[in-house]
Amino acid sequence: MQFSGKRKKLIGSSQNDLYGHCLQFYGQPPLDNISLAEFETLAVERLKLLKTVENLGVSYVKNSVQYSKKLEAEFTSLNFPLRTELGDQKVQGGTSEYEKRRKDHISHFILRLAYCQTEDLRRWFIQQEMDLFRYRFNDLSSKYKTDFLHKNNLKYETVSAEEKNILKDKLINSSYGLSGITVEEYDFYKVPFQDALDLVRTRKVYLLAGNAYIPHSEIVTIVLNDFRTRLSKALAMTARSLPAVQSDERLQPLLSHLSHAYVGQDYSIQKNIGKISLEQIDSLSGKSFPLCMRHVHKALRENHHLRHGGRMQYGLFLKGIGLTLEQALQFWRSEFVKGKVDADKFDKAYAYSVRHMFGKEGKRTDYTPYSCMKVILSNPPSQGDYHGCPFRHSDPELLKQKLQSYKISPSGINQVLELVKGMHYQLACQKYFELTHSVEDAGFSLNHPNQYFTESQKLLGGGRDIKKEVEMSQKGQENPSSMSRPSQESSKQAHEEMGDLDSFFQDE
């Protein structure tokens, strides 16, 4: 296909111009002609790379040694460019560096087409591309970093020696690993705090009068901010020109397939709706709820109240396991009226938000049950809150006591706590699953509280708690494209996914 409408082939020197650095800012769309087959291959491979980035970001601390190692392996196996110089391109028969860079360039632009269509897709794509970029930029030697800034014309205001001297102590105390000498030697950049939000949020920079003072070692933050701004503008533009692409009947199905590949099972389709009775909830919460839900459930029963964060997390989970709107209203009302809220007040102040969760009020968006990542990363609990992930948000000591009270063996508790210490919260939860269900290997990789529930019910035979049909429909929901799994599994999965795509194209 022809990419940008201009039937122009790039020639020698400008090729090198375009790919003069192993990292790019993707300022110019590619002008090449490519076949539909290549189009597809490039897109799928970048998608695989982005999925890996996403999965690693969940399982490991970003930019930790393990994270980087695994990501590097994926770069090599998928032939994406990393830190090599263009000069060393003659590698024994392998893909040349030029081809890698071209692939990086074109595949990025293909996914822009597929991922510009909705707010959700854009957000996902930007997030993964940013993580990818951060990793690659950090991986560059200092010389190449400067080179990159230079080539892409990125200039930032530096702090004068005089000002650095005045602020010396403050600069040292705002960043890790800085000393008086490094402050003198290294460049600091002054940017509006809005351009360095991640550093502001974590208090890793000095702030004065609305400016963030960024040490050279953190310059990736400003570059990334630029990257994000440009990418999100570009996606908005692409979205506007999309109708033309969509009218291409060969591309349209491919693009929509690509964009659907990103989300795992979202547990918002309720095939098991109405199969659970309210009386079962107490017993289910002990047997099949993950700890996060068991906790909010207990807190709700004890306090007859939950604050907003808890209501959202738990309410959507309950929706996901199959409560109907009527049941949900009854459930919340009967609990709240035992507390300080009377039925009338409930109907006025809370019923709305329950209906909202089911998409019956307001914007009528059908809210999706929270994934582990969402529970773990967004909206941490504060005073008076019981939501969140106990593996992430409880003090280890309290978690230990809880596990003891649930009769987990001391060695089991140690294993769980060990995983928590390494910040592998979902793995800790999975270990807890294995311990409480007496299985050696859970046989799935946990990424959603509703998945925990489904898997638990499957193991417990489901029969006693939920009627047969549910089990069936859960099988139906076991979507093979739930791709958010740790890397080993995921490459296998992605192959299946590609098989799918292949067959799709043979049909044409």
Place this chain on the structure above:
Amino acid sequence: MANEDYNPACLPDLLPLYYRRLFPFPQYYRWLSYGGVSKNYFQNREFCFTLKDDIYVRYQSFSTQNELEKEMQKMVPYKIDIGAVYSHRPSQHNTVKSGTFQALEKELVFDIDMTDYDDVRRCCSAADICSKCWTLMTIAIHILDRALREDFGFHHLLWVYSGRRGVHCWVCDDAARKLSVAARSAVAEYLSLVKGGEDTVRKVVLSDPIHPFIKYSLSVVERYFPQYAIVEQDILGSKESVDKVLAPLPEDIKKDLTTFFQKVKNPMERWEELCTLVEHKKSSSKKGGQYFDKEIMLQYCYPRLDVNVSKGVNHLLKSPFSVHPKTGRISVPIDLKELDTFDPFEVPTISLICEELEKPRTDEVEDEDMKDKENEQDAGERRRIRDYKRTSLAKYVKVFDNFLEAMTRSRKGEMLKKSDLQKDF
């Protein structure tokens, strides 16, 4: 915190009078128009009225000050909330194509509510406050006000007593009103030190290096802590509360302290011993950077923000000069110059100011009224100004006036700068 002069049952009778003769509409309109610089800024602003029996009426909007006045006098809201400035008139949000009606701007706001301090207050709980725990709000304002000005470079901060058990901050600078959701949450997180819910014992964790922002905040907390926490709250006075204070400490220090506390009952000496032990442990450990004493101080005194309120652009927040239906107190701006003596119990209730209005006056009112006959509207305006000036509301409207004046001044400054620049070319 019941107060003798206010009875919630009278609210329906008092509100019409309040909205007719006391509510500072001109200033209010002036505030939310922000100098008329951006088109339709006031017109596209959402107001939410809470009527009798908790009936919420969202998406109210008004085209002029006059319309706002008329509507408020007609609907007589129990409570007024302010929302975002939208892409279209909120009152017409149903008629615009779905998806195009969007919240564009809003002041950056903070909500500090005393109920969030329940685990560290011994004097009161839930919605109750007293002059002892009010110190927490004073500390909060000192810390946040400094940081928002010096660290973030904002100038136009309006601090408002919520009317019951907390304070709100409205950051009104242009740049603040334009902040994205991500930026708002980053600011709120930068300002949050106390983390964790019911399941967290050690809610503040400090490590080296200590960021300048935390140092400043600590210096404020340290100023209040001994008198407030050790003496007034007496947190080291009873077994139960001692256990709570010591909970986040490492076992060895805990043990030593428990022995020490058996001998020594004086709370201040107990606290000093705690600090000594922490200091000692710190100097003898290679790791350095253990700040258990400071962490406790922050856990007990550092401001607790409701991050969700600050994050959302379309979040509603109770308006200044709205009445608190339970206490009857007016939500008034706080004068930071007198922050340390601000007493929430001195804030006038609607009954008080309505009563003050009814009191016969001795001066030359009649006379002027005659003169103003020709120009009814003007007279109305002027009379209202005289009206609130006769009540205890006057002093708080004055604070509001000063705030507005400062904004106007800096807006003019900006405009001069711009036109100077143009002349240069």
